[in-house]
Amino acid sequence: MHELSLTQAVVDSVAERFGPTRVVAVSLEIGKLTGVVVDSIRFCFDLVAEGTTLAGARLEIVEPCGRGHCRVCSHTFDVDDPIVLCPSCGSANVEVLSGRELRILSVELSGEERPCAPRAAAPATPE
Amino acid sequence: MCATCGCSGDARIIDAAANTGAPPPAHPHSHSQAPPPSHGHMHPHSQGQEHPLSHGHRNPPSRTVMLEQKVLARNDEQAAKNRAWLAERDLVAVNLMSSPGSGKTTLLERTIRDLSARVQVSVVEGDQETTFDAERIRATGCPVVQINTGAGCHLDAEMLARALRTLDPPTSSVVFVENVGNLVCPALFDLGESARVVVMSVTEGADKPLKYPHMFRTADVLLLNKTDLLPYVEFDMSRFREYMDKVNEWVQVIQVSATRGDGIHDWYAWLRERVRAGVALK
Numbered sequence: 001m002h003e004l005s006l007t008q009a010v011v012d013s014v015a016e017r018f019g020p021t022r023v024v025a026v027s028l029e030i031g032k033l034t035g036v037v038v039d040s041i042r043f044c045f046d047l048v049a050e051g052t053t054l055a056g057a058r059l060e061i062v063e064p065c066g067r068g069h070c071r072v073c074s075h076t077f078d079v080d081d082p083i084v085l086c087p088s089c090g091s092a093n094v095e096v097l098s099g100r101e102l103r104i105l106s107v108e109l110s111g112e113e114r115p116c117a118p119r120a121a122a123p124a125t126p127e
Numbered sequence: 128m129c130a131t132c133g134c135s136g137d138a139r140i141i142d143a144a145a146n147t148g149a150p151p152p153a154h155p156h157s158h159s160q161a162p163p164p165s166h167g168h169m170h171p172h173s174q175g176q177e178h179p180l181s182h183g184h185r186n187p188p189s190r191t192v193m194l195e196q197k198v199l200a201r202n203d204e205q206a207a208k209n210r211a212w213l214a215e216r217d218l219v220a221v222n223l224m225s226s227p228g229s230g231k232t233t234l235l236e237r238t239i240r241d242l243s244a245r246v247q248v249s250v251v252e253g254d255q256e257t258t259f260d261a262e263r264i265r266a267t268g269c270p271v272v273q274i275n276t277g278a279g280c281h282l283d284a285e286m287l288a289r290a291l292r293t294l295d296p297p298t299s300s301v302v303f304v305e306n307v308g309n310l311v312c313p314a315l316f317d318l319g320e321s322a323r324v325v326v327m328s329v330t331e332g333a334d335k336p337l338k339y340p341h342m343f344r345t346a347d348v349l350l351l352n353k354t355d356l357l358p359y360v361e362f363d364m365s366r367f368r369e370y371m372d373k374v375n376e377w378v379q380v381i382q383v384s385a386t387r388g389d390g391i392h393d394w395y396a397w398l399r400e401r402v403r404a405g406v407a408l409k
Contacts, residue, residue, distance in 0.1 A: 002281060002312040009198050017194075024189050028198070035341045082340045083373055092376045102198045108191045 003040035006102070007048045014107055015052045025058035025108035032080050033066040033099035058108075066099030138286045140293055141258055141273040202316055205284035209291065209319025217299040219402045220287075222320035224342060226335075227308030229328045230352040232260045234385040234394075235303055239267045242395065246402065247300035251290040253282045253307045260305065270294060281312035284319055301402060310339040322401055328353040330360055333367035336374045343374045348381060348397060355384040 014023055026045075030036050038061050045059045066079040070086035071093045077086065084094045197203060213220050223231050232252075239248050250271040252260045261273035272294045274286050287304060296302050304320060306313045325346040327335055330353055336343040343349065349371065371378060381397060383390040 002315060005281075005283070005312075006198050006315075009201060013196070013201060014194075018192075083337060085373055092373050104194045104196050104198060106191050106193045106195075108189050111188050111190065 003037055004044050004048070006036060007041055007044035010104055011045075011048045011052055011054050014104065015054060018053065018107065018109060020053060022110035022112065023054045023057045023107055024110050025060060026054065027060040027062070027105040027107070029062050029064060029101045029103045029105050031064045031066065031099040031101040033082050033084065033096065034102050035082055036102065038063060062105070064098045064101050067097040068094040068099075069097055070094050138274050138276045138279055138282075140286075140289050141261070141275060199315070199317075202284045205288055206317040206319035209284055209288055210321075212288075212291070213302070213319065213321065216296070218296055218302055219300075219322075220302040220304060220318070220320045221398075221401075222304045222306060222313075222318055222323045223326060224306045224310075224313045224323065224346075225308060225326035225328075226310045226331060229308070229326045229331065230385045231305050231308070231326050232263055234326060234350065234352060234383070235305060236263060236267055237385050237388070237391065238303075238394070238398075239264070239269045241391070242301075242398075243267070243269065247297050249294050249296040249300060249302050251282075251287065251294060251302065251304045253286075253305055255279065255307060270296070276307055280307055280309050281316055282306050282318060283316045287318045287320075301398070310335070310342045314339075314342040314345050322347045324348045324350060326350045326352055329357055329362040333363045334370060336367070336370040340374045343371065343378070346375060346378050348379050349375075350394060351380060351382045352385055354382045354389055355387045 010026065010028065014026060028041070030038055030041065041061065042059060049055050049057060066081075066084070067076070068079050068084050068086070069076045070089060070091055072091040073086060073089040075086055075088040076097070077088070079085075079087075079099070084096055085092055086094055209220075223235070225231050235250060239250075242248060248269050250261075250264045250269055252258075252264060252271060252273045253276060254260055254273065255276050255278065257275070258273045261271045264271040272290045274282060274290055276282070276286070282304065290304075291302070294302070304318060323345050325343060325348070327349060329351065351367075368380070371380065379397065381390060381393045383394055385391070
């Protein structure tokens with residue numbers, strides 16, 4: 001999937017919604033059946049957030065497991081494969097109950113209302 | 128940069144006809160009818176519930192705001208606007224997706240040639256670079272707009288809105304959207320299209336539905352192209368059907384050869400069925 005576009009969508013919508021208020025943390029929900037690579041989202045986040053009110057923000061990602069309900073045999077089961085098949089009868093006629101979430105759950109905002117300059121890059125070596 | 132495919136950068140809309148000095152399409156332009164821009168309120172105000180984390184302090188260190196909003200909310204909103212805009216004009220928009228080289232443009236050339244006497248067709252071409260495909264489509268006499276996504280690997284709803292504003296297709300017609308050749312990223316982005324058609328060629332191998340399940344799961348129709356090459360390639364049709372059923376058992380599979388014309392009338396029959404409600408083929 002397109003992790004850079006997704007990360008950009010997160011940063012744009014949060015930055016737009018909360019104006020100059022500095023964002024301390026962003027919490028995302030990315031289901032395990034979405035095909036979205038969470039490590040890539042983490043990799044992109046700092047790059048995309050740089051120069052915005054989200055610069056330096058903590059990124060929290062919860063990954064709901066896949067769960068399906070077979071419409072043929074009524075079996076309910078866990079699944080982590082994007083190809084969702086009923087393990088009981090093999091049918092692909094499955095209602096996905098969870099695992100396809102792709103949402104911004106919440107943001108944590110700084111108590112300070114004044115605009116905040118982007119945080120300087122961390123030193124390369126510990127002091 | 129996208130870790131999956133290396134995308135970045137802004138898309139450019141190129142009006143191929145204007146670029147090459149060709150005459151504009153014969154229909155009247157009325158750009159005031161263009162889809163509304165996507166910049167508006169993205170979130171219902173009721174969704175934001177603020178929860179102060181600390182109480183009794185004059186300056187709380189931070190506060191958490193619950194959003195529970197889709198990551199692609201902006202794209203999905205624009206897609207809904209596109210869908211409404213298309214419906215108002217009695218337009219059927221078909222999003223064609225595939226890997227590069229599956230034969231989308233050849234299929235479109237033939238489709239335009241065969242159907243242009245019966246229904247007006249316009250095309251939005253998506254590619255990273257060049258106007259090669261737009262030039263091929265323009266050579267058929269069909270209005271076309273090229274979107275170059277730069278390093279981008281998919282079309283999104285905003286790009287299509289801009290392309291539709293430029294293209295300004297006549298009412299009661301068909302718009303084909305040839306997405307960027309890529310079996311991964313376009314799957315995630317709703318453009319506001321009427322139908323999603325995945326084109327796959329027999330030279331790609333029977334296992335593609337399992338390798339790219341997200342793309343094949345979103346398809347309304349799977350066009351299996353280059354069937355004229357079946358005698359020369361190892362393509363196990365029953366295995367392909369089995370894999371397709373695992374990913375999307377409702378999809379309609381149509382076998383075609385865009386170059387030779389085999390099965391092409393099954394594709395036109397599907398298209399005719401699709402447009403029957405809105406666009407009357409003469």
